[in-house]
Amino acid sequence: MKQLTKKEILFFGFTLFSMLFGAGNLIFPAYLGNAAGDNVWQAVTGFIISDAGLAILGFIAIANAGTSDILANRVHSTFAFLFPLAIYLAIGPGLAIPRAGSLAYEMGIKPFLPHTGAAASVGLLVFTIIFFSLVFWFAKSPSKLVDRVGKILTPILLILIFTVFVKSLFMDAVPLKNAVSPYKENPVIRGFLDGYQTMDGLCAFIYGIIFTNLFTVKKITNRSLQIKYLISFGLISGILLSICYIIIAYLGAKALIPGTVDHGAVVLSIVMTQLLGNGGTVLLAILFSVACLSVCIGLVTSCAQYFTTVFSKISYIQWVLLLCVASGVVANLGLSQILKVSVPILGFLYPIAITLMILGILHSWLPSYSRPVYVITISMVGLFSLLEMINSTIFNGEFNPYLLWIPLQTDGFGWITIGGIGFVLGSIAGKILPNTGHTNTA
CATH class of the missing domain: 1.20.1740.10 (Amino acid/polyamine transporter I)
Incomplete structure (x- = not known):
């Protein structure tokens, strides 16, 4: 070897x-x-x-x-x-x-x-x-x-x-x-x-x-x-x-x-x-x-x-x-100004990247049909991060009072809660849905 x-x-x-x-x-x-x-x-x-x-x-x-x-x-x-x-x-x-x-x-x-x-x-x-x-x-x-x-x-x-x-x-x-x-x-x-x-x-x-x-x-x-x-x-x-x-x-x-x-x-x-x-x-x-x-x-x-x-x-x-x-x-x-603009953009990309990293490391422990876990978890985290970016850049934090109801959002990590929910839903879907030709990749 x-x-x-x-x-x-x-x-x-x-x-x-x-x-x-x-x-x-x-x-x-x-x-x-x-x-x-x-x-x-x-x-x-x-x-x-x-x-x-x-x-x-x-x-x-x-x-x-x-x-x-x-x-x-x-x-x-x-x-x-x-x-x-x-x-x-x-x-x-x-x-x-x-x-x-x-x-x-x-x-x-x-x-x-x-x-x-x-x-x-x-x-x-x-x-x-x-x-x-x-x-x-x-x-x-x-x-x-x-x-x-x-x-x-x-x-x-x-x-x-x-x-x-x-x-x-x-x-x-x-x-x-x-x-x-x-x-x-x-x-x-x-x-x-x-x-x-x-x-x-x-x-x-x-x-x-x-x-x-x-x-x-x-x-x-x-x-x-x-x-x-x-x-x-x-x-x-x-x-x-x-x-x-x-x-x-x-x-x-x-x-x-x-x-x-x-x-x-x-x-x-x-x-x-x-x-x-x-x-x-x-x-x-x-x-x-x-x-x-x-x-x-x-x-x-x-x-x-x-x-x-x-x-x-x-x-x-x-x-x-x-x-x-x-x-x-x-x-x-x-x-x-570039540094100010970078904060919301990276705040959108990083939660998606971190979630993908974690799923990649946990891949062998996921259901045999793992695609729903990836799709649902990444989609929920991505949509939430997009909502956060729009809220901070376009609406100047107008929706903060509502977002703060989400656990961990006070510290800027509400996406972890959303991702956890997505992971559970995806895992359930992976066990219930039939594997229509898709296999666990690598």
């Missing part, structure tokens, strides 16, 4: 960390730490669970099914088309790409511009035109250069953050400020919900295929062994991510920032200035700009390749151009 060596397991664990760790993994724990204050440790614990924890859960679910496509098809072929499409839109032109482009501006250019609204708007427009022109230039001819740059920049960013952390330990002790709402009342839950923003849990559905292909190449066919290796990869990357989050959240909590800030990019910039002076700000600006460029090129390339296979009438180059233009337009909303 083919097996991986300890060295290979360690290597693939670090590879997974490199795939998951991006600019967003820096700014969100920094903001969390600053807002959570003296509740920083509880908040960052919730963040780690929903970020690294859900990513590991996703990999295990996919390994248990065989591929992400098999897992999604257990619900329905239409779902297997729409859900990955929604994920690619989220990690592509809808959120992640424009967020990275806007973040590059916030960290690389904005600190050196006049502090006026007009200068910021014009600066962002000019920057995004140049930035996404470069992204287009590189992405139209994919090469290993971007991957190599990313693998070099990630360690440098980590070394820089660790250096700042060590330096902060020798500074005068500053008491942590009081946590602000909602980190004051429910720090763990708030941190868990903040973990959605990194989108690492969703990326598990995209990156999972890489490891299933790895097992095929290595001729590792034993399902239990695959799951064991994925858990090992996940634990290695999860430990590395956790260390980074703890350090960054701690730095955010210790930062001397008067008032409140909109996002973690401001927190990091202030931390660097306070500890390393203007030189630190310049260094961080350069690294963030190049890192975000590398991330965007990689995401545009991946999304263009996916959309080309789904909508083949449009060529790869045309998809690259469309993605760059669309991402540039969205990036001009500004980082703060």
Whole structure:
């Protein structure tokens, strides 16, 4: 039986960390730490669970099914088309790409511009035109250069953050400020919900295929062994991510920032200035700009390749151009606005993703005819999450008094109650309904 060596397991664990760790993994724990204050440790614990924890859960679910496509098809072929499409839109032109482009501006250019609204708007427009022109230039001819740059920049960013952390330990002790709402009342839950923003849990559905292909190449066919290796990869990357989050959240909590800030990019910039002076700000600006460029090129390339296979009438180059233009337009909303928009969208996608992960892991314990369990549970969770998104975005929470009657909804997890009801109904249906040709897939 083919097996991986300890060295290979360690290597693939670090590879997974490199795939998951991006600019967003820096700014969100920094903001969390600053807002959570003296509740920083509880908040960052919730963040780690929903970020690294859900990513590991996703990999295990996919390994248990065989591929992400098999897992999604257990619900329905239409779902297997729409859900990955929604994920690619989220990690592509809808959120992640424009967020990275806007973040590059916030960290690389904005600190050196006049502090006026007009200068910021014009600066962002000019920057995004140049930035996404470069992204287009590189992405139209994919090469290993971007991957190599990313693998070099990630360690440098980590070394820089660790250096700042060590330096902060020798500074005068500053008491942590009081946590602000909602980190004051429910720090763990708030941190868990903040973990959605990194989108690492969703990326598990995209990156999972890489490891299933790895097992095929290595001729590792034993399902239990695959799951064991994925858990090992996940634990290695999860430990590395956790260390980074703890350090960054701690730095955010210790930062001397008067008032409140909109996002973690401001927190990091202030931390660097306070500890390393203007030189630190310049260094961080350069690294963030190049890192975000590398991330965007990689995401545009991946999304263009996916959309080309789904909508083949449009060529790869045309998809690259469309993605760059669309991402540039969205990036001009500004980082703060993009982050506000991302909350309801990810609040809709994540409950569906988590439910699918759990069903995938529990698959062998489901009724012999399991399709009703998948269909009813996912449908109820999806409809409830959609209702929540509409309520928060269009009706500004007008229906909150009614939704709060649902157990766990006060903490933002009413979908778990709805999903539990769907699971019970689906299990009953699976035992009653005849299996009309459908079998338990993988």
